Amino acid sequence: MITCYPPVMHSGSEHTPDMSSGQRAQLSVFAMTFLYALSVTMIGPLMPLIIDSFELRLSVAGLLVSFQQLGGIMAIVASALFADRTRKPLLIAGGFLVYSVSLFSAGVALNYIILAGSFFAIGASSRLFDAVANADTAQWNPRRSALHVSLLHTSFAVGALVGPLYVSTLVEAGLQWRAAFLGLGAAAALAVAVYVTRSHFRRKISATAAVKAGSVAAVLRAPRMWIACAVMLFYVGHQAGFSVWLPMYLQTSLGAPVRMGAAAVSLYWFGIIVGRLLAARLAARVSIKRQLWTGGLAGGLVLLLTFATRNPQFLTAGALLAGVASGGVIPNLVTLCCGWFADNTATASSMLFLMASVGHMVSPWLIAVVTELSSFDIGFTLPIAALGLVGAIALALPQR
Structure with a gap:
């Protein structure tokens, strides 16, 4: 969906929206993408600790990743059908907020069922954020979309590289595997809070006119x-x-x-x-x-x-x-x-x-x-x- 912003009037003249606010909002999306990527590569190093904590068989532990992927696929299908008819910044913020809550849920899970549900929610919310953030980034400044989308995926690659290091640092400090989820959940909550306070975010969700989504x-x-x-x-x-x-x-x-x-x-x-x-x-x-x-x-x-x-x-x-x-x-x-x-x-x-x-x-x-x-x-x-x-x-x- 392409959003048309109404001009803001100042002393009888039109004022072009401040691009710096949009750039700050985009930096917030880059930071959120980095935090999303951490969860992608930290699961592998954490899996032996999770297995020991819940005394799981390997096949049952492997289902956690399957639940995560299933949630992701369902979210991607929903995004394909409905995201262009919804304010994308709202989906980005909402998806990442659910991602944060899901990480907290995994960190405090007392049994396997809650943990599996948390993995499903992590997969669904992170994939929804990923798909919509890519679309919104490509749409934000069409003339420089290649640059911004490349930087978005660079943020992901850096996060994927840092994920195992994040886990090893916590483990070497003597913390439990739950600390990895709780710490990342707190960082995700902070990132989405910063994103929704950007004036660019408020301007986009309050826009009154929108071009009808294509077929x-x-x-x-x-x-x-x-x-x-x-x-x-x-x-x-x-x-x-x-x-x-x-x-x-x-x-x-x-x-x-x-x-x-x-x-x-x-x-x-x-x-x-x-x-x-x-x-x-x-x-x-x-x-x-x-x-x-x-x-x-x-x-x-x-x-x-x-x-x-x-x-x-x-x-x-x-x-x-x-x-x-x-x-x-x-x-x-x-x-x-x-x-x-x-x-x-x-x-x-x-x-x-x-x-x-x-x-x-x-x-x-x-x-x-x-x-x-x-x-x-x-x-x-x-x-x-x-x-x-x-x-x-x-x-x-x-x-x-």
């Missing part, structure tokens, strides 16, 4: 949208599968020490951060289509060559370079699709993130199945091939 069916019928969704599916499939299995592959197949496996994933995510910052700088000079296909093909080729050496140091370096080459894929896709469907930005971004959820759920499992049926060497080629397919499919995208 959801028009987005669903567009072939270019489905090509972009395929790019997202394979990229997130690559990212999720590569991040999950890279440490184990380095340790079991290439004989690398445990510390190198952890360092390789950190370097991969550091490369993604650099790639997203580069995408923001390149936005005005290089077309999004070119960034997508060159990044996918170059990243896939680098990984294939370093994988073929069977040298853990070379593969770690390849992970860093692949992260740099392909780091801008997600923000570039959001910018491209929201530009195509300016009246349905939430629908477009929600479709992309629905494909991302599918890729995130299927890829690690598929790699494990192929590995069990053949070998880890064959299974680990899947995320490498997926990145190459990102570049190949992106060639079919229209220029604009």
